[in-house]
Amino acid sequence: MTAPIPLSLGNLALSRKEDFKAFASAPRREQPELLTKAELKALSPGAKAIYDRSRREWHANLGPIRTPQLAELHEDLWDIVDSNVQDGDKAKGAVAVDAFPGLGKTTSVLAFLREFHHREIAENGEYTDQGHERLPVCRVGLTGNTGMKDLNRSLLEFFGHPGRNRGTTAQFGQRALDCVLSCEVRLLALDDLHFLKWRQSSGIEVSNHLKWIANEFPVTLLMIGVGLVDKGLFSEGGATQDEALAQTGRRTTRLGMRPFTIESEAGRREWRQMLLALEQRVVLADRHPGMLADDLSDYLFARSTGHIGSLMTLINRGCQRAVRSGTECLTRDLLDRVKNDEASEAARKELEAALEKRRLTSRPRSRRKKAA
Numbered sequence: 001m002t003a004p005i006p007l008s009l010g011n012l013a014l015s016r017k018e019d020f021k022a023f024a025s026a027p028r029r030e031q032p033e034l035l036t037k038a039e040l041k042a043l044s045p046g047a048k049a050i051y052d053r054s055r056r057e058w059h060a061n062l063g064p065i066r067t068p069q070l071a072e073l074h075e076d077l078w079d080i081v082d083s084n085v086q087d088g089d090k091a092k093g094a095v096a097v098d099a100f101p102g103l104g105k106t107t108s109v110l111a112f113l114r115e116f117h118h119r120e121i122a123e124n125g126e127y128t129d130q131g132h133e134r135l136p137v138c139r140v141g142l143t144g145n146t147g148m149k150d151l152n153r154s155l156l157e158f159f160g161h162p163g164r165n166r167g168t169t170a171q172f173g174q175r176a177l178d179c180v181l182s183c184e185v186r187l188l189a190l191d192d193l194h195f196l197k198w199r200q201s202s203g204i205e206v207s208n209h210l211k212w213i214a215n216e217f218p219v220t221l222l223m224i225g226v227g228l229v230d231k232g233l234f235s236e237g238g239a240t241q242d243e244a245l246a247q248t249g250r251r252t253t254r255l256g257m258r259p260f261t262i263e264s265e266a267g268r269r270e271w272r273q274m275l276l277a278l279e280q281r282v283v284l285a286d287r288h289p290g291m292l293a294d295d296l297s298d299y300l301f302a303r304s305t306g307h308i309g310s311l312m313t314l315i316n317r318g319c320q321r322a323v324r325s326g327t328e329c330l331t332r333d334l335l336d337r338v339k340n341d342e343a344s345e346a347a348r349k350e351l352e353a354a355l356e357k358r359r360l361t362s363r364p365r366s367r368r369k370k371a372a
């Protein structure tokens with residue numbers, strides 16, 4: 001019942017090839033069996049502790065759920081990646097996934113990278129014709145204030161290149177290119193690209209650098225970040241004297257991710273589908289059909305304002321509390337005591353007022369009478 005693999009996955013930063021491969025090849029987590037309250041009571045203290053631990057890990061890692069947002073992003077990514085099989089000397093189109101934090105960019109892109117990794121390995125084998133390890137995906141996550149040299153170094157870190165500690169920016173770049181070529185990388189994903197130092201002295205450098213990568217590396221460049229549009233990644237020349245950025249912009253396709261909304265009937269149906277899927281994954285003895293989708297629909301929308309990150313945090317923390325306290329059910333009362341992130345708390349007040357006055361509802365039409 002307790003799978004050992006997820007435990008070790010807890011330490012992965014996914015910025016090294018070994019980590020990424022471990023992530024890509026880890027089997028899906030197994031949902032702990034749902035016990036009734038009587039069955040829970042009958043467990044010995046030792047067995048209860050093991051059971052609760054497996055639920056703790058399960059609830060902390062619910063997902064990824066195939067939301068419409070994730071499915072749409074994957075479709076678009078497949079279109080672009082599959083149309084990018086020109087010969088290596090032609091520059092390939094780049095992609096920018098640009099949306100606010102907490103909307104599921106990293107999660108959805110990782111799920112895609114994982115599928116892409118498997119497809120490429122299945123089609124082409126674990127090793128290249130030259131006998132190198134095949135790595136269809138190179139993925140690095142940037143952290144605060146990364147310059148160009150740091151970016152190149154992080155690419156070398158991914159490959160575990162011995163020359164990652166000494167050298168110039170250009171040398172690092174050349175070595176990274178060598179790795180990309182020998183491992184036959186097809187997709188280069190740079191997550192949290194907004195951490196690059198853009199507009200100071202190195203701003204031009206960085207944009208030139210992205211252009212260099214897009215031109216020289218025979219890969220689809222997948223950039224992920226917040227406010228990349230504002231950073232000038234897509235500016236079309238003219239007004240800006242920044243030629244390099246304009247060049248990047250022309251060949252880059254921008255993909256967004258949207259929050260859930262409840263203004264339209266279609267939106268409310270999506271929200272309900274999401275809650276129904278989520279319900280199925282909650283392993284609490286007193287869970288019942290409609291626990292989230294009927295009883296807590298408005299409440300959860302108000303608290304998350306349709307942001308999947310906030311919703312998942314709330315459900316995760318709520319489940320932990322329901323297990324710990326023995327409540328074994330998610331209710332408004334219990335969730336009221338669970339803290340969420342600041343941004344969603346601020347938006348919550350306003351939304352709750354509107355929901356209470358019935359000016360707004362998160363429930364699809366067919367569900368309203370029943371729940372009222």
Ligand SMILES: Nc1ncnc2c1ncn2[C@@H]1O[C@H](COP(=O)(O)OP(=O)(O)O)[C@@H](O)[C@H]1O
Nearest residue numbers: 063064065101102103104105106107308309312
């Ligand atoms: N499709 C999904 N299914 C389940 N949980 C998700 C999904 N997408 C995002 N999440 C949760 O929301 C949180 C924020 O997502 P993340 O991918 O980190 O957003 P971003 O990269 O846009 O800031 C994560 O902790 C993740 O658990």
Ligand SMILES: [Mg+2]
Nearest residue numbers: 105106107192
């Ligand atoms: Mg992210």
